[in-house]
Amino acid sequence: MPVIFTQVSSLQKLQASLREGCKTFQWPRCCTSRDYCDGTGRLRIKAQVNLDLCNKFSVDHYPFLVWGPPTKFNSPQWKPKQENSELELIDDARTAERLLKWINKKMGSSFSLDDKKYENESMLPKNASDPEQIIRAIYDVEEATAHALQIILELKMIKPDTRDSLVRFLQTLVAHHPSKRCRRGSAEMLINFDDHWHTNLSLSAPESSTLLKSAGENICGKGVPRGYWMFCRGSKKETRGFSCGLWVLLHSLTVRIGDGESQSTFTSICDFIHNFFICQECRTHFYEMCSSVSSPFKSSRELALWLWTAHNKVNERLMKEEKDLDNADPLFPKAIWPPKQLCPSCYQSSSSTAEGAVEWNDDEVFHFLVNYYGKMLVSSYRETSVESLQVTKQAGTISDDSSTSSATTVPIGAALGVALASCTFGALACFWRAQQKNRKYYHLRSLKKI
Numbered sequence: 001m002p003v004i005f006t007q008v009s010s011l012q013k014l015q016a017s018l019r020e021g022c023k024t025f026q027w028p029r030c031c032t033s034r035d036y037c038d039g040t041g042r043l044r045i046k047a048q049v050n051l052d053l054c055n056k057f058s059v060d061h062y063p064f065l066v067w068g069p070p071t072k073f074n075s076p077q078w079k080p081k082q083e084n085s086e087l088e089l090i091d092d093a094r095t096a097e098r099l100l101k102w103i104n105k106k107m108g109s110s111f112s113l114d115d116k117k118y119e120n121e122s123m124l125p126k127n128a129s130d131p132e133q134i135i136r137a138i139y140d141v142e143e144a145t146a147h148a149l150q151i152i153l154e155l156k157m158i159k160p161d162t163r164d165s166l167v168r169f170l171q172t173l174v175a176h177h178p179s180k181r182c183r184r185g186s187a188e189m190l191i192n193f194d195d196h197w198h199t200n201l202s203l204s205a206p207e208s209s210t211l212l213k214s215a216g217e218n219i220c221g222k223g224v225p226r227g228y229w230m231f232c233r234g235s236k237k238e239t240r241g242f243s244c245g246l247w248v249l250l251h252s253l254t255v256r257i258g259d260g261e262s263q264s265t266f267t268s269i270c271d272f273i274h275n276f277f278i279c280q281e282c283r284t285h286f287y288e289m290c291s292s293v294s295s296p297f298k299s300s301r302e303l304a305l306w307l308w309t310a311h312n313k314v315n316e317r318l319m320k321e322e323k324d325l326d327n328a329d330p331l332f333p334k335a336i337w338p339p340k341q342l343c344p345s346c347y348q349s350s351s352s353t354a355e356g357a358v359e360w361n362d363d364e365v366f367h368f369l370v371n372y373y374g375k376m377l378v379s380s381y382r383e384t385s386v387e388s389l390q391v392t393k394q395a396g397t398i399s400d401d402s403s404t405s406s407a408t409t410v411p412i413g414a415a416l417g418v419a420l421a422s423c424t425f426g427a428l429a430c431f432w433r434a435q436q437k438n439r440k441y442y443h444l445r446s447l448k449k450i
């Protein structure tokens with residue numbers, strides 16, 4: 001997946017320095033907003049770290065843009081004329097138009113600088129009722145899994161009385177996590193579990209930090225958690241995210257298990273939330289719902305529908321709370337799910353009872369859940385990501401989900417590729433932001449003049 005390596009703010013700073021009187025200068029090896037014009041009018045670079053970075057990439061002029069797969073940027077040294085390198089110097093990028101022309105040629109695309117959809121808000125799922133949105137959630141499920149594990153380890157939540165519950169949950173993940181990476185990582189963790197947690201012993205500090213590092217880094221592959229959400233990204237920083245990813249994980253488990261595993265999966269989910277979900281209120285409510293189940297589950301259908309109903313009960317309660325407190329995410333207010341647009345057949349034709357409750361067609365809801373959290377969650381990604389296919393082909397393997405490509409390549413590809421429909425947009429976003437800043441700057445200046 002190509003990326004653009006640049007420092008737009010540095011370029012702007014450089015331009016600003018020139019405007020402010022740096023009459024003579026040499027192109028710096030690298031500069032940032034902390035660089036400055038010295039008494040002789042030469043641009044000086046302050047931070048050693050920038051020099052090192054620029055040395056690594058042989059940066060000798062501005063703007064200096066490199067195109068290539070993100071993982072290749074980790075190589076210790078790269079030179080613009082290096083043969084057989086997947087990194088390529090963009091040699092014509094003096095203006096946004098010229099850069100875009102270069103990218104369009106490279107990609108066989110025809111983007112224009114007026115394509116306003118590259119703004120940040122396009123990173124948000126535009127319409128939660130759009131079934132295609134779930135394709136992004138595979139990354140959030142990975143993110144939530146790794147995030148949950150980090151919390152467990154950092155807060156030292158594995159104790160003699162919680163240990164077994166984690167083992168059971170990991171066993172479920174090994175068999176049924178929708179991401180193969182996470183299945184592999186969970187298996188790895190289980191294999192090593194007894195080495196770190198002898199029965200009835202909690203971890204001492206040095207052991208804990210060693211395991212924290214290796215488990216945290218590996219449960220869903222290197223680079224996960226990545227620190228951002230795709231499907232679960234809220235329009236405010238404090239909304240959605242982890243708890244959304246956790247729900248998606250739980251639903252995806254319930255549609256993957258066999259009938260004979262339904263009761264044990266139910267117990268493992270309930271215990272996991274009870275012991276390891278840090279939201280006290282959520283745990284308490286969820287535990288109450290778990291405790292009110294009177295007879296064992298006999299099929300995955302029963303369990304999937306139970307979890308769906310439980311989630312809707314939470315939604316219903318939060319709908320009221322959000323209304324009272326006026327703290328809903330404006331783009332993602334709580335609602336009874338799935339909405340009609342997403343699954344019309346889930347609704348009985350009479351639609352709702354006299355009390356206003358929805359009458360569901362349970363068979364259709366189950367069918368919908370199996371498709372949505374089963375096939376769609378994992379397979380649509382492969383179909384829409386050219387990059388993922390390329391990685392798979394290169395590796396000479398056949399993938400059944402997103403897991404065969406590198407943990408860092410795919411999400412960046414997803415972040416730029418799936419969310420923005422093409423990696424090119426990343427570069428455009430850069431220019432877009434730069435343009436906007438300029439517009440804002442000129443706007444402010446014109447205001448000052450007035």
Ligand SMILES: Cc1cc2nc3c(=O)[nH]c(=O)nc-3n(C[C@H](O)[C@H](O)[C@H](O)COP(=O)(O)OP(=O)(O)OC[C@H]3O[C@@H](n4cnc5c(N)ncnc54)[C@H](O)[C@@H]3O)c2cc1C
Pocket residue numbers: 128232239240241243244245246247248251273281282283285286307308309310311312314315318332333334336337338
């Ligand atoms: C087990 C659990 C219990 C929680 N309990 C509480 C609580 O008591 N109080 C509280 O304030 N917060 C609770 N939360 C957090 C809360 O439910 C939301 O996760 C959080 O507010 C973020 O909401 P969201 O808009 O991202 O959608 P979420 O509710 O997180 O849902 C994520 C996605 O799942 C899908 N979805 C929605 N409803 C359903 C459904 N019924 N079945 C299947 N899929 C569905 C939608 O696509 C949605 O975008 C809990 C979270 C979890 C995981």
